[in-house]
Structure formats: C-alpha cells, structure tokens
Amino acid sequence: MNPEVSDEAATQVRVTVNGREYRAITDVRTTLADFLRHGLGLTGTHLGCEHGVCGACTVLLDGAAIRSCLMLAVQADGAKIETVEGLAEGDELNPLQEAFHRNHALQCGFCTAGFLMSVTAALREGPVETDEQAREVLSGNICRCTGYAAMIKAVQETSIQVHGNKAAS
Amino acid sequence: MKPPRFTYHAPTAVEEATSLLADLHEDAKVLAGGQSLIPLLSFRLAAPEHLIDINRLPGLDQVERTGNAWRIGALVRQRTVERSAELAAAVPLLAQALASVAHPQVRNRGTICGSLAHGDSSAELPAVMTALDARMTLMSAGGTRQVAADDFFQFHLTTAIGPDELLTAVEFDSPVPGTYAAFEEFALRRGDFALAGVAATATFAADGRIKQCRVVAAGVAPTPLRLAAVEELLTGSELSASVLAAAQEAAHREVTPMGDSRADSDYRRHLLSVLVRRALSAVQIKHGAEQEGERR
Numbered sequence: 001m002n003p004e005v006s007d008e009a010a011t012q013v014r015v016t017v018n019g020r021e022y023r024a025i026t027d028v029r030t031t032l033a034d035f036l037r038h039g040l041g042l043t044g045t046h047l048g049c050e051h052g053v054c055g056a057c058t059v060l061l062d063g064a065a066i067r068s069c070l071m072l073a074v075q076a077d078g079a080k081i082e083t084v085e086g087l088a089e090g091d092e093l094n095p096l097q098e099a100f101h102r103n104h105a106l107q108c109g110f111c112t113a114g115f116l117m118s119v120t121a122a123l124r125e126g127p128v129e130t131d132e133q134a135r136e137v138l139s140g141n142i143c144r145c146t147g148y149a150a151m152i153k154a155v156q157e158t159s160i161q162v163h164g165n166k167a168a169s
Numbered sequence: 170m171k172p173p174r175f176t177y178h179a180p181t182a183v184e185e186a187t188s189l190l191a192d193l194h195e196d197a198k199v200l201a202g203g204q205s206l207i208p209l210l211s212f213r214l215a216a217p218e219h220l221i222d223i224n225r226l227p228g229l230d231q232v233e234r235t236g237n238a239w240r241i242g243a244l245v246r247q248r249t250v251e252r253s254a255e256l257a258a259a260v261p262l263l264a265q266a267l268a269s270v271a272h273p274q275v276r277n278r279g280t281i282c283g284s285l286a287h288g289d290s291s292a293e294l295p296a297v298m299t300a301l302d303a304r305m306t307l308m309s310a311g312g313t314r315q316v317a318a319d320d321f322f323q324f325h326l327t328t329a330i331g332p333d334e335l336l337t338a339v340e341f342d343s344p345v346p347g348t349y350a351a352f353e354e355f356a357l358r359r360g361d362f363a364l365a366g367v368a369a370t371a372t373f374a375a376d377g378r379i380k381q382c383r384v385v386a387a388g389v390a391p392t393p394l395r396l397a398a399v400e401e402l403l404t405g406s407e408l409s410a411s412v413l414a415a416a417q418e419a420a421h422r423e424v425t426p427m428g429d430s431r432a433d434s435d436y437r438r439h440l441l442s443v444l445v446r447r448a449l450s451a452v453q454i455k456h457g458a459e460q461e462g463e464r465r
Contacts (some may be wrong), residue, residue, distance in 0.1 A: 061277075072200075139358075139359040140273060
C-alpha cells in the first residue's frame with residue numbers, strides 16, 4: 001500500500017474489524033487510524049488533529065474507546081476493533097445514529113463517527129441520564145459546528161431507549 | 170503529521186527489553202500506552218531511531234497489594250486503576266485525580282507509569298505520586314533500583330530514568346489511619362492540562378492537629394513542587410479558617426510560575442493559592458465528617 005515501505009519496516013497486521021478478519025502488510029510507523037483508512041479502506045473513521053485531542057478517530061479496541069491516531073497499527077495485531085461502519089445494520093441506522101439524525105446532532109458530520117463510537121462505549125457501560133453525565137461522555141470529542149446541545153439530547157434519548165427511563169420509574 | 174521512521178521492537182521478556190535499552194541507549198524510546206509519545210512523534214518533536222514497545226512484556230499489567238503496600242506495573246492502564254474499588258477505598262486521592270486526567274478514551278490506553286516517565290509537571294499523576302511519597306522501580310540490564318518521587322522528577326519532561334533503564338512499577342503505601350487527601354485543579358476545558366493543580370494529604374493526630382502533610386503543586390514549576398512553607402505552617406496546626414488563609418498566602422509567596430499564552434504568571438500563582446486553600450478545606454471537611462461519624 002505504501003511503495004516506500006522497506007522490508008524491515010513492513011509488518012503484517014491481523015485484526016478483526018466489525019466482526020470481519022483482515023490481514024494486511026503495513027509500515028510499523030502507520031497509526032491504527034491510517035491503517036483502517038488506507039490499509040483496509042474503512043474511511044468512516046476520520047482524522048482531525050492527528051495528536052489525540054479532537055477525538056474524530058475514536059474507535060473501540062477490544063471494547064474500549066480509544067484514539068486510533070495514538071496507537072500504531074502493529075500494536076493492534078490480534079485485536080477486535082469496532083468502527084462506525086459496524087453500527088448500522090445495512091441501510092438501517094442503529095438507535096444512537098437514529099437519535100443523532102432525529103435531533104440534528106451533526107452539521108458537517110466530520111466529527112460524528114468519533115462521537116458515535118465514544119457514546120457507544122459509554123452506553124454499553126451504563127445509562128447516561130443527566131446533562132452533566134452526557135457532557136462528560138461527549139467531552140473527549142470536539143465538534144466545531146457546535147452541535148453539542150443536540151448531541152446531549154440524542155445521547156439521553158438513546159440511553160432511555162437502551163437502558164429504560166430510571167428517572168421516571 | 171505522521172510519525173517519522175523508526176525500527177520497531179516488541180520484546181516479550183523484561184530482560185530482552187533492558188538488553189535492548191543497554192544496546193540502544195538514547196537512540197531508543199520506550200512505548201507503553203503511547204498517549205504522550207505518539208503525539209511527540211507525530212509532531213516530530215521526537216524522532217527516536219528505535220521504539221521499544223513494552224506492551225507484550227508479561228507480568229507488568231498487574232495492580233498488586235501486599236499488606237499496606239501497592240504496586241502498579243508499567244502496563245496498568247489509568248482506567249483500570251480508576252475503576253479499582255479496592256484501590257479507590259484505600260487511596261482515594263489517586264482515583265479522585267485520575268478523573269481529571271484527559272478523557273476516558275486516553276485513560277483506556279494511557280498507563281500510570283507512562284505519565285510518570287513522561288514527567289510533564291502540569292500532569293496530575295506526578296503530583297499525586299509525590300504527595301503519596303511513591304517509589305519508582307527502575308530496571309536495567311545491570312539490576313534494579315528504587316527512586317523516591319521527590320528525587321524522580323528532575324525537570325520538565327526529565328526524570329531520573331537513565332537511558333538504559335525501564336520504569337517497571339510505581340509503589341506506594343495506603344495512607345495511615347487519620348490521613349485525608351484531596352486533589353484540586355483548574356483547566357480551561359474538561360480534560361485539558363491544568364493551569365494549576367494541587368494534591369494535598371494530611372495525617373491528623375487525635376487532638377485534631379496535623380502530624381504530617383504533603384502539599385504538592387502541579388503546573389507551576391518544572392517539576393511537581395512540594396510547597397515546603399505551606400507544609401511547615403500546617404504541621405502541628407489545626408485546619409482552622411485562619412490557618413487555611415495563611416496557607417493560601419504562603420502558597421502565593423512560594424511559587425513563581427512561568428506564564429504562557431493561556432495564563433500569565435500572576436494568574437497562575439493566584440489560581441494555585443486558591444486551589445491550595447480549596448484542597449486543604451476539602452481535607453478538613455473529610456476529617457471533620459469522620460470525627461463527627463466517630464462521635465456518633
């Protein structure tokens with residue numbers, strides 16, 4: 001994939017992404033984010049700052065949300081990765097994506113994949129009920145179209161859908 | 170940007186890692202969680218010829234407790250420590266401060282020891298480990314030594330780790346009964362590096378006076394800074410309103426922070442002094458609550 005890769009710098013990486021196994025040769029200095037995008041053609045994961053601040057590249061690594069720009073692809077060898085491509089069932093959006101859509105929780109959409117993956121990890125751990133909890137969950141990602149208010153609603157609505165409404169019961 | 174070229178090593182035994190370090194010395198950097206090192210590479214602020222990835226070393230991903238002593242191995246993620254109910258109960262200062270360390274996405278990968286080895290003086294963990302009087306275990310091909318936190322942090326991004334050494338663990342003791350601690354920081358946004366922070370821990374005698382304390386500032390000096398004048402003032406005193414005010418003033422006199430585009434020197438000094446008072450006040454509230462509980 002990179003013609004300049006010398007033999008000693010190239011390494012084989014095997015990962016399972018969204019349930020499918022992949023095997024590809026990559027340069028050892030390639031980040032997981034670039035590997036997903038350029039090595040595997042999974043361009044749903046976006047890169048904003050490339051130094052761990054913006055959260056656009058968030059993916060799940062063995063279930064935990066991480067910055068894929070802050071990890072080398074070679075370090076992910078053998079890991080199970082989930083990306084935004086794994087959320088929808090065919091053309092059918094999942095409840096979180098549906099809630100983002102319904103609440104206009106995105107404008108340009110560049111940051112959305114990262115937000116969706118961060119929120120996915122958080123909602124698996126438990127409900128996100130209060131504004132404060134939702135802000136905490138969203139705080140590791142940056143949106144420059146300022147869609148946060150709508151995102152907070154989307155997260156809370158999805159939480160109720162997934163975990164039920166504790167506050168009302 | 171993208172990381173520069175390097176030769177990648179993934180040793181599977183600690184001896185293999187230390188032998189690589191012995192051979193490569195300053196041409197090599199150790200990669201653990203990568204949450205500080207990978208940005209440095211991507212910015213091209215660091216361009217080591219070799220990276221030694223320690224993630225496949227066995228035995229370093231454990232939090233071990235032996236009586237009162239805790240040992241956190243080099244591969245223990247910050248998130249793991251944050252979620253340890255046992256550790257949070259025994260050493261609440263650590264879990265409290267970890268909530269302010271970046272974001273969960275970073276803490277899921279970032280290690281406790283990695284933050285210490287990076288040695289950013291505005292980071293939370295170096296200040297916390299100084300407050301806990303922690304000991305760092307440094308291993309080289311020649312043997313193992315321990316360095317106290319007070320001697321470990323030497324300058325901004327500079328620690329006592331030699332070029333041939335690997336930080337394999339940090340150790341600290343559960344605080345003795347009667348000890349209360351608090352962490353306070355101020356950052357412009359949640360998860361940002363703090364403009365100033367304070368880790369405070371105090372052990373009270375039965376008469377309510379402080380027997381022993383550590384008050385450590387972050388972000389106002391090239392290393393975590395123990396506020397000696399504040400500690401001296403507190404030792405032997407009760408945490409009365411006047412003592413809290415005096416401690417705030419002493420902290421204000423004791424630091425001369427560097428200013429930068431986010432906050433000038435005077436503002437940081439003011440922030441720090443207020444945070445010292447808040448942290449000590451939180452310590453006093455925890456102490457008071459316990460006393461009240463005991464009387465009932």
